[in-house]
Amino acid sequence: MARAAVLGRLTWLVAEVVDVVPETDGVKTIVFDVPGWPGHRAGQHVDVRLTAEDGYQAQRSYSIASAPDASRIELTVERLDDGEVSPYLTEELREGDQIELRGPVGGYFVWEPSQGGPLLLVAGGSGVVPLMAMLRARETAGSDAETRLLLSSRGWDDVIYRGELERLDGDGLTVVHTLTRTQPQSWTGYARRVDAEMLAEVGPDPTERPFVYVCGPTPFVEAVAEALVRLGHAPQNVKTERFGPTGG
Amino acid sequence: MPSPSDRPPLVSRGFRGRRDNSPSDRVPPGQYVTEDFPVLSAGPTPHTPLEQWDFSIVGEVDELRSWTWEEFRALPSEDVTVDIHCVTKWSKLDTVWQGVSVDTLLDGVETAAEYVVQFCDGGYTTNVPLEDVTGGKAWVAFAYGGEPLEPEHGGPARMLVPHLYFWKSAKWVRGLRLESTDEPGFWEVNGYHNYGDPWREQRYWGD
Numbered sequence: 001m002a003r004a005a006v007l008g009r010l011t012w013l014v015a016e017v018v019d020v021v022p023e024t025d026g027v028k029t030i031v032f033d034v035p036g037w038p039g040h041r042a043g044q045h046v047d048v049r050l051t052a053e054d055g056y057q058a059q060r061s062y063s064i065a066s067a068p069d070a071s072r073i074e075l076t077v078e079r080l081d082d083g084e085v086s087p088y089l090t091e092e093l094r095e096g097d098q099i100e101l102r103g104p105v106g107g108y109f110v111w112e113p114s115q116g117g118p119l120l121l122v123a124g125g126s127g128v129v130p131l132m133a134m135l136r137a138r139e140t141a142g143s144d145a146e147t148r149l150l151l152s153s154r155g156w157d158d159v160i161y162r163g164e165l166e167r168l169d170g171d172g173l174t175v176v177h178t179l180t181r182t183q184p185q186s187w188t189g190y191a192r193r194v195d196a197e198m199l200a201e202v203g204p205d206p207t208e209r210p211f212v213y214v215c216g217p218t219p220f221v222e223a224v225a226e227a228l229v230r231l232g233h234a235p236q237n238v239k240t241e242r243f244g245p246t247g248g
Numbered sequence: 249m250p251s252p253s254d255r256p257p258l259v260s261r262g263f264r265g266r267r268d269n270s271p272s273d274r275v276p277p278g279q280y281v282t283e284d285f286p287v288l289s290a291g292p293t294p295h296t297p298l299e300q301w302d303f304s305i306v307g308e309v310d311e312l313r314s315w316t317w318e319e320f321r322a323l324p325s326e327d328v329t330v331d332i333h334c335v336t337k338w339s340k341l342d343t344v345w346q347g348v349s350v351d352t353l354l355d356g357v358e359t360a361a362e363y364v365v366q367f368c369d370g371g372y373t374t375n376v377p378l379e380d381v382t383g384g385k386a387w388v389a390f391a392y393g394g395e396p397l398e399p400e401h402g403g404p405a406r407m408l409v410p411h412l413y414f415w416k417s418a419k420w421v422r423g424l425r426l427e428s429t430d431e432p433g434f435w436e437v438n439g440y441h442n443y444g445d446p447w448r449e450q451r452y453w454g455d
Contacts, residue, residue, distance in 0.1 A: 009454035051257040059278040084266040107438035218287040225292035
């Protein structure tokens, strides 16, 4: 994006809820229509602002889950029980409600189809959200960039976007799951935390110089990024996004 | 300020908020207080061995200065208790650090520079006006909470410039480059504000 395109102030825009879609236990996708939305790149995030009757406000940042699509954006939010904003977004918001957003924010953890591949995406839990925006942008653009997604979830029912990932698998995209806590009886896939051996098996090889994007909780990102560097991936090709338990 | 003046903030139906008991004069607009210490960085954590570590003052200076880890740790240090504010919305109050004041590192340096670029292992940079890191406002910190600074929080040493958003406090810092022109750093060219005053909510370009 040209710097001039976003040099103007990012103003608070009114976002109207047009749909709320349950993903997994505690995770929902909220679809907004945001008149005036300037567009975004896959991987960017948005600031959300909530205002109470008496003027009290709370702000948080969320990754955008959807590919660029006019004035429509989707946020996939995990409810944090001790959070201030995520319980409101996931439990209270319904169709027709309005909140405020501003963005898009962040110009580094982004991928555009024109950048090509190969692409290695590694996610822990809801860390898949900005990576899903990349997969959706890839799909929308008809990109055949060789892409692998390694997604670590606690169990099969905790896999966010499971059905859509099954549909997208193929055409140069390989989706690999690891289930760290519980596995279905017939499970033959990975059943442990992501480690160097798993990353080497999933590939691509560091000599192919893939663009690597890692997103998840801090310990996950630390471990994965460190393993990738140890395997020989260039640190500058490994982009990370981390969230802690206090994202609220 | 990010709120446009022609429209009051939109009230969110049914939102009450948690409201902690933090003193409002210590929490900048749009921030919330956390007890944790979230980690944010754009790439893998570098691990430079201490015997290969040095800290240098370069750029528009009369002579280059450099300290090995041992020399750096032999410099007078200060205990600092400050509030820190991350642009991703969290603030953490009363954080306790130990570090060398930038005044100590620049003591006796002659320069006409007005800006400083913090440079780091891993390639990160961030820019600040020189006057924002002098006069007791900034440190090169090597301990947090009485313990050596952990790598994921920027160890062995990171900048501490607490009056600006925390991306202006570079992790894994290896030196300061003094410049006569302002050279935007890593996040500053990626959409974030060039100065980053949390009290004026200078998060992004145009704020």
